[in-house]
Structure formats: C-alpha cells, structure tokens
Amino acid sequence: MELKPVNACHDCPIRHSAVCAECDADELKVLERIKSYKTVPAGAHLAEAGREMEFLSSIISGCATMSRTLEDGRRQTVGLLLPSNFIGRPGRASSPYDVEAISEVTLCRFERKAFEDLVRSTPHIATRLMTMALDELDSAREWAVVLGRMSAREKVLSFLVRLARRNAAQMGQDAPEDALTLHLPLSREELADYLGLTIETTSRQFTALRKDGLIELPSNRDVHIPDFDRLAIEAGEDEDGGLIA
Amino acid sequence: MELKPVNACHDCPIRHSAVCAECDADELKVLERIKSYKTVPAGAHLAEAGREMEFLSSIISGCATMSRTLEDGRRQTVGLLLPSNFIGRPGRASSPYDVEAISEVTLCRFERKAFEDLVRSTPHIATRLMTMALDELDSAREWAVVLGRMSAREKVLSFLVRLARRNAAQMGQDAPEDALTLHLPLSREELADYLGLTIETTSRQFTALRKDGLIELPSNRDVHIPDFDRLAIEAGEDEDGGLIA
DNA sequence: CGCTACATTGAGCTCCTTCAACGACGGTGG
DNA sequence: CCACCGTCGTTGAAGGAGCTCAATGTAGCG
Missing domain, CATH: 1.10.10.10 (Winged helix-like DNA-binding domain superfamily/Winged helix DNA-binding domain)
Incomplete structure (x- = not known):
C-alpha cells in the first residue's frame, strides 16, 4: 500500500476503475479542475449518518467501512470501501450511514455542487455511476444472503x-x-x-x-x-x- | 389492484415513478415504440439466476420477489419488487437472482438490446436508472442491518x-x-x-x-x-x- | 516492566430452529 | 351437501448455534 503522491489523473492508480473510468481526455480535464486530494488518518469520519457532506469522493488508497449503529449500541457494517469505491451520491446532501476510515485513507474529492452539475452535463460519468451503483447493489444483495442465511x-x-x-x-x-x-x-x-x-x-x-x-x-x-x-x-x-x- | 388495460404511456400508473419518469415527450415516443405489455400469472419465473434474459421490464402491477436459493434449499429473498420497480440491468445479460411473480404481474417490457442502446442515447433514462439504483442500494443496505442485527x-x-x-x-x-x-x-x-x-x-x-x-x-x-x-x-x-x- | 488494546478461550444461557402435531380454509368429487 | 384432501398457518417441545459474561493470553509501547 506504499503510495507516492498523486498529482494528475493519468498517474492515478484508480484511473480506470473509479467514477472517472469512462471519461475521455476532455472530460478528465474538467474533473481535474474541480478535484482535490486529501489524506486522513485511521479513525477519521468521512461521513456521519444524517450529517451534510461537503464533498463526494473516491477512495484512492486505504480502507473505510460504511455502517449503521443502533441506539442500543448494536452495529452493522453494510459496506467495505476499498480503492476506487465512491463515497456519497449525487442528488442527496447526506449519507444515511457512517463512513469511517479504518486505515489511513487518501481521497480524490469533488465539491458536491460542482460534481452534481458535472453528472448532468457528462453522460460518461452518469453511466459509470450507474454501473458502479448496480454493481454495488448486486454486492449488497449477495451480502444479504450471507447475513440472512449463513x-x-x-x-x-x-x-x-x-x-x-x-x-x-x-x-x-x-x-x-x-x-x-x-x-x-x-x-x-x-x-x-x-x-x-x-x-x-x-x-x-x-x-x-x-x-x-x-x-x-x-x-x-x-x-x-x-x-x-x-x-x-x-x-x-x-x-x-x-x-x- | 383492479387495473384496466394500459395502452399508452400517458395513461400509465407508473409513468412518474418508473425508469421513464424523467423522460420528456420526445423520449417517451421512442420508448413507446419499443415497449410491450405482458401479464403473467402468480408463480411465473420472470428471471432465473444465471439464465439469459430477453427483456428488461418495469412492474406495472402486482408483486414479485428476487431471491437466491442455496443448493441445500436455504433461501433468502433479497428484494421485494412492486409497481415501478425495474427488473434486469443494462449491460448484463442475466440476473444473478431468481425473480418470481408472487401475484399476477403486469410488465412493461423492453427488448434488451434496444433498451441498452436507448440508455446510451438518452441521458434522462441513464440518470433515472442511476437514481433508482442508488435508492435500491440504500434500501438493500438498510435491509442488511435488519438481517444482521435484529x-x-x-x-x-x-x-x-x-x-x-x-x-x-x-x-x-x-x-x-x-x-x-x-x-x-x-x-x-x-x-x-x-x-x-x-x-x-x-x-x-x-x-x-x-x-x-x-x-x-x-x-x-x-x-x-x-x-x-x-x-x-x-x-x-x-x-x-x-x-x- | 507494566500498561493498554486486542484476541482467544471457557461456561452458561437465550433465542431461534427443528421436528412434530394440530387447526383452518377452500376446492373437488361422490 | 358433506366427506376428503391439500395447502397454509399456528402451536408445542426439545435441541443447538451463537450470545453474554468473565477470565486469560498476547503484542505493541511508554
């Protein structure tokens, strides 16, 4: 997991698997203008259930969990987020789950408003997000079988x-x-x-x-x-x- | 649930909640050309895990379940499909789950290839599918909490x-x-x-x-x-x- | 060396499953 | 009309998988 600092998309280890995977050179330029990198330590909260999110982001390196804690303390993790996974969704200000960095995590972040505009104007991002959402949906259902019956x-x-x-x-x-x-x-x-x-x-x-x-x-x-x-x-x-x- | 036959999109009970919800009049005309209605009895298999699907469809009325059966007979239902829900996904020929009609179900069907082309050419369908996929993803994760911890x-x-x-x-x-x-x-x-x-x-x-x-x-x-x-x-x-x- | 955080192991108990019987309802045919 | 049967749902009793509570083990770190 040793990682040298990333500065440009063409260097990016998740260039071909993240939300930008289908983008062409021109679209990438637009993304490049609004993106920023951030590295947070293990234990950092990347999102909190119900709290507004300023940024949407892709995980470049590290690991995070998405989970819900009930008021009596029971907790269920509903997703394991690894490099290329996306945090947040366009069209909604807050995450319904807590997202927490499990190791040090490096993110490629987009200011929410700007990204939402981009989704509308860039079909390649919308279709990629759709594909990723459908893949995660399959994965979540697969996990439901494990949780329910195994x-x-x-x-x-x-x-x-x-x-x-x-x-x-x-x-x-x-x-x-x-x-x-x-x-x-x-x-x-x-x-x-x-x-x-x-x-x-x-x-x-x-x-x-x-x-x-x-x-x-x-x-x-x-x-x-x-x-x-x-x-x-x-x-x-x-x-x-x-x-x- | 008494339903009179549907013949045109503007009459359709799920016009504003299905995959076509964001379509304008022109886009609807294209959809109208490739859609067909089908009513199946309770117990019908709308998809079988691993088997190729000829059509993608929206549920207009009735109820279906999406489930996985393990070889020893254990079964987990991973989704309850009600009117406006979509069956199948563009970009994949087969469903990973069995989809079975629980009551009589009326479908609005699209031939798979034609629909996939449409998704590429009609951003309003892609964005709507993305929103629906993200909503179902939240729902599936919500259900994972129930299955895992309740x-x-x-x-x-x-x-x-x-x-x-x-x-x-x-x-x-x-x-x-x-x-x-x-x-x-x-x-x-x-x-x-x-x-x-x-x-x-x-x-x-x-x-x-x-x-x-x-x-x-x-x-x-x-x-x-x-x-x-x-x-x-x-x-x-x-x-x-x-x-x- | 002791402290803390994390992991393992043990013993008893609880909730859900399993196996089994019984009940309710609806259709069919004599 | 009602006996018969099949399906579906409920109830009971016993057993077991996983939980709870508690103690012990182990690794990193000041």
Missing part, C-alpha cells in the same frame, strides 16, 4: 472468499491464486460488525478454520490460504466464481 | 413499517396514516425467506405482536395497525422516518 462458519468463509476475489480482481487476475495470503483490513471487532456476529464467535470460527487446516494465521491480521478452491467449496459455492466483492 | 420480533416489525411507508409513498402521502390496514403481498413462508427466519418463528412473532396489541389480524394476509407510531418505535426507530422501502 452460519457463523460460512460467514467467515464467505468473507475470506470475497476478499480474495476482490484483491485478485484489483490485481487484474481472473481468479485468486491457488495458495495466497490475505491481509485483513479489519480488526476482529470490525469484522464481527460486518458479519453480523459477535467478536467472540468470529474469533472462534477463525480458530476452528485453522484447526481444520483451511487457513493459517501468521499474525492476527494475516490469513494464509493453502488451497483456495477448498475454501471456496467450504464457503458453499455452487456457481463457479460468483460475484466480485 | 431479533425476530424486530425483523417482523421492520417489515411492517417498511411496507406501510412504501404504500404511503405510493399513495403520495408523506407518512403512513395513524391507523391503517396492510395487505401482505407475501405468504408466511415467503415472508420468512425475506426476513431470514423460519416460517414457524415468523408465525410466532405475528401471534406475539397480536397479543401485545400492536397489530390485529383480520385475515392471514391482512394486518391492521391501530397505532403506527407505536409500531415504529417498537421496531427500533430512532431517526424519524427512515428510508422508504
């Missing part, structure tokens, strides 16, 4: 499979390597909030998967998967491949 | 609150009436699949809510809510209003 073990397995697929896709690979090591962007507690479990149950499942030889745990944040296909089968994969992240 | 009782309450809000919105009301009667579009089993519960637990929760005086059950498919605000509070509403459907 056991704790399957939830953890599904998470690992999705993360591996997402990483592979970002590296331009078609499928994850046979054997690979994942770095977990989330702590056990953050993971539990994502999986709809408690931290204890999550931890127990990691231990159980280790004892079953499906994973190794070189550190708390690293998971080595000796045989990805076996993991995917255990996760309950029928369709070969499934959707990415 | 008790059986809260799940049933949340469903009733959402259904009431969605009905009210469709009637052009700002909020549901103080006292109202809901017609459930789903059987107990279909509801259980949506809530991530078993049919037995779902049934028990209805009984419990009735005993607590929160609802009355004039028939299996009808729920009378004497005091909507009380129901909403029981459902764990902090924010006044929340998102629609």
